[in-house]
Amino acid sequence: MLLNRYKLHLTLCCLCLTLPLQAAESPIEVSGFGRIVGGFLDNPELSYQGYQDELSFDSQSLAALQIDWHAMPKVTVTTQLLAHSDSNRNSGIEWLYLTYDVNEQWQIRVGKQRTPFFRYSDVQNVGFAYHWVTPPQQLYNGVLFPTYDGLNIKYRIGTQDIQFSLEGYFGEYNDEYEIANLTIQPEIKNFAGLIGHVKWDYLSAQIGFHRGDINLFMDELNGLAAILQQAGYQDTADSLSTKGRVEVLFASLAYHNMDYFVEAEIIKLLSEPLVFPTLSSAYISAGLYLPPFTLHSTVATSHASYPQPVNEIPMGLAPQVDQLAMAYRQVYAALEKDSLGSFAVGVRYDLSENFALKADITRLRGRRDERSFFDITHHESGRAATLYQFSLEWVF
Amino acid sequence: MRLLHLFMASILMIPVFFTLQAQQDEHIIVITQLDTQLNNVNKTMLRNLYMGNLGLGDITPIALAPGELARSVFNVRVVGLTESRIQAYWAQMRFSGRKQRPIEASDPAEAILMVQSTVNTIAYVPAGTVLPKDVKIIFTSQTPQ
Numbered sequence: 456m457l458l459n460r461y462k463l464h465l466t467l468c469c470l471c472l473t474l475p476l477q478a479a480e481s482p483i484e485v486s487g488f489g490r491i492v493g494g495f496l497d498n499p500e501l502s503y504q505g506y507q508d509e510l511s512f513d514s515q516s517l518a519a520l521q522i523d524w525h526a527m528p529k530v531t532v533t534t535q536l537l538a539h540s541d542s543n544r545n546s547g548i549e550w551l552y553l554t555y556d557v558n559e560q561w562q563i564r565v566g567k568q569r570t571p572f573f574r575y576s577d578v579q580n581v582g583f584a585y586h587w588v589t590p591p592q593q594l595y596n597g598v599l600f601p602t603y604d605g606l607n608i609k610y611r612i613g614t615q616d617i618q619f620s621l622e623g624y625f626g627e628y629n630d631e632y633e634i635a636n637l638t639i640q641p642e643i644k645n646f647a648g649l650i651g652h653v654k655w656d657y658l659s660a661q662i663g664f665h666r667g668d669i670n671l672f673m674d675e676l677n678g679l680a681a682i683l684q685q686a687g688y689q690d691t692a693d694s695l696s697t698k699g700r701v702e703v704l705f706a707s708l709a710y711h712n713m714d715y716f717v718e719a720e721i722i723k724l725l726s727e728p729l730v731f732p733t734l735s736s737a738y739i740s741a742g743l744y745l746p747p748f749t750l751h752s753t754v755a756t757s758h759a760s761y762p763q764p765v766n767e768i769p770m771g772l773a774p775q776v777d778q779l780a781m782a783y784r785q786v787y788a789a790l791e792k793d794s795l796g797s798f799a800v801g802v803r804y805d806l807s808e809n810f811a812l813k814a815d816i817t818r819l820r821g822r823r824d825e826r827s828f829f830d831i832t833h834h835e836s837g838r839a840a841t842l843y844q845f846s847l848e849w850v851f
Numbered sequence: 852m853r854l855l856h857l858f859m860a861s862i863l864m865i866p867v868f869f870t871l872q873a874q875q876d877e878h879i880i881v882i883t884q885l886d887t888q889l890n891n892v893n894k895t896m897l898r899n900l901y902m903g904n905l906g907l908g909d910i911t912p913i914a915l916a917p918g919e920l921a922r923s924v925f926n927v928r929v930v931g932l933t934e935s936r937i938q939a940y941w942a943q944m945r946f947s948g949r950k951q952r953p954i955e956a957s958d959p960a961e962a963i964l965m966v967q968s969t970v971n972t973i974a975y976v977p978a979g980t981v982l983p984k985d986v987k988i989i990f991t992s993q994t995p996q
Binding site: 486488550552554560564568571616654657711712713746749803809850 | 893895896899904905917927931932933934935936938939940942943945946947948949
């Protein structure tokens, strides 16, 4: 089954109900996008983003509906309803925010919005907006929080030659979230970011800084930390922190002209809570425009690391202390690292102004002693595979 | 096998509008109402305006619908991006709530009517189009920029 039938019907019903409104030139605009993505992995011992060694359409296919209600001349209410084919991903209201266009320079948005971490973060689900079937997972992997509830203020200025914008946001995130193979409901306070964007001719550059104070509410880890603290191993207990600051630094550069393009993005993730790795990721992608085809290739890499465990608990003193030391070391052994290198080639074929076909082949090479974004069925298997993907993308 | 070849060939023929490459001798002119306080614009100003950037104040751009030859000529000669890149760009802008794409006229005649009826609007039409008296030309792609 390509899409969850219930969700698809719900989306289509919404569409049918709203189309007459649009036709009557009401202040309601309806638009949408969707994608059917198929793919398989050539290594039977691994799984990557839900793809295994048999053809699957369930991992990334989706359909979405965006409704913009122009409530007043400068005020718009926007909601985006999303239905994923993957039952592990949340379907429902992706966005719900109010936009106040103060003037050409200033825009204020309040509500549930997509977190603008990277160049394509806020359109990650809109496959039609980029050239790959899937953006490089070393960056676009969902380790960070996809949406937030809060305030976003954008200022832009421009001359004939150069365009500049500065975007700042502040909010919180309380939804369910998956990290280190656990589904948790963290509390993120003081979630904020600042993004600068410069555009000159065909060249554009972006830099961003994001931060948040996170509390992961991981009871087992907190319980172990409490026991270690009571036993007098304070540094060891502190190293299991589930609270603290997460920071992300980001930069991107892109050049698009009539004939070709080059894009690059780089991020650095730093965190205090143990379960978030220190992560450095980057990609460079280049392509040729040969209408209606776009040919492209991408090299991407990520390197993940965790702090070394504290060597404070002596072994052999007492069985209980040894058990404590073992439990502590098991926590570190369970931390999964996602270092991965990849090389992808792909083609996009624009069928019309609203439809595109895409195909990508991605060679993935991880590190043998790490997870490297794979789900591993045989622990001794290598961390290398080739992913074949194709998609039909549309917008309306 | 023959049927398969025919099928593949028909699939590849679908994007007719994308193959409407701007020919060497095709040009466009940009027009506005006589009452609009704008007498000439250059390529950079037009590119900014049609890509939703700032720089031309309260001027509203009108584009032609995909499939119109003048649109392909405008994309190639003025914007400097392919139709597919422009469509991808506007998908990104629309679904990130950043910018609205220009309103579209179905053909040059409708574009002229829209310009005539609203002050501070501009539109592009094929060079050589017969214009009414209350419309002026503010840019031509034949003139080197």
